[in-house]
Amino acid sequence: MYADKGEWVYRQDERGSIALFGEAGRDALFMLRCDKPRRRIFMSRAGEVWNADSVGMTIYTSSGRKTFTVRRTGATPPYVAIELDPKEPHLDAMAFSRGKFLATLAGRPNLVIPNWAEVGRVVEDCRI
Numbered sequence: 001m002y003a004d005k006g007e008w009v010y011r012q013d014e015r016g017s018i019a020l021f022g023e024a025g026r027d028a029l030f031m032l033r034c035d036k037p038r039r040r041i042f043m044s045r046a047g048e049v050w051n052a053d054s055v056g057m058t059i060y061t062s063s064g065r066k067t068f069t070v071r072r073t074g075a076t077p078p079y080v081a082i083e084l085d086p087k088e089p090h091l092d093a094m095a096f097s098r099g100k101f102l103a104t105l106a107g108r109p110n111l112v113i114p115n116w117a118e119v120g121r122v123v124e125d126c127r128i
Contacts, residue, residue: 004029004111008118017125019118022046027077030103030113034086034126041084041091041126043068047108048078057082058104059090061097066090070105080105086126095120 006022006029016036020028033042049055049070056067057080070080084091094101094115103111 004113008114008116010118010121012125017122019122021113021118030111031079032119032122034122036126039086039126041086041088041123042081043084044073044079044081045103045105045108045111046077046079047105048072049080049105049107055080055106059094060102060104061090061093062099062101063093063097064090066093086123091119091123095123 004021007024009020011018011020016034018031018033021030022028027046029046031042031044033044034040035042043057043059045057049072055070057070058065058067068082068084070082073079073081097115100112100114103113
């Protein structure tokens with residue numbers, strides 16, 4: 001298991017809010033973005049995978065796990081992302097997981113991510 005060092009940063013812009021996890025001064029390892037006009041949440045993680053349309057990112061929380069199919073974002077550096085309805089129950093599982101959650105993606109190191117308040121803030125921003 002790969003334990004990540006880093007912190008969450010929360011920002012707001014014209015599209016909504018975004019929470020970025022990673023080390024200061026480096027590209028984010030994991031992101032949650034509320035696209036408020038579209039009422040969608042985008043969950044992204046750094047890295048590229050082959051056959052992205054058939055690869056799943058699994059999010060493990062203290063109350064369960066769920067696998068989501070990812071797609072490439074086309075960003076540089078490369079990221080893969082999941083588009084979610086803000087009412088997706090596993091977002092609550094992430095926000096209320098005991099201390100941390102785990103994001104796995106085939107061929108990439110596991111990310112152990114603390115579930116600070118920023119996770120819940122982005123989710124709630126999209127639900128209001």
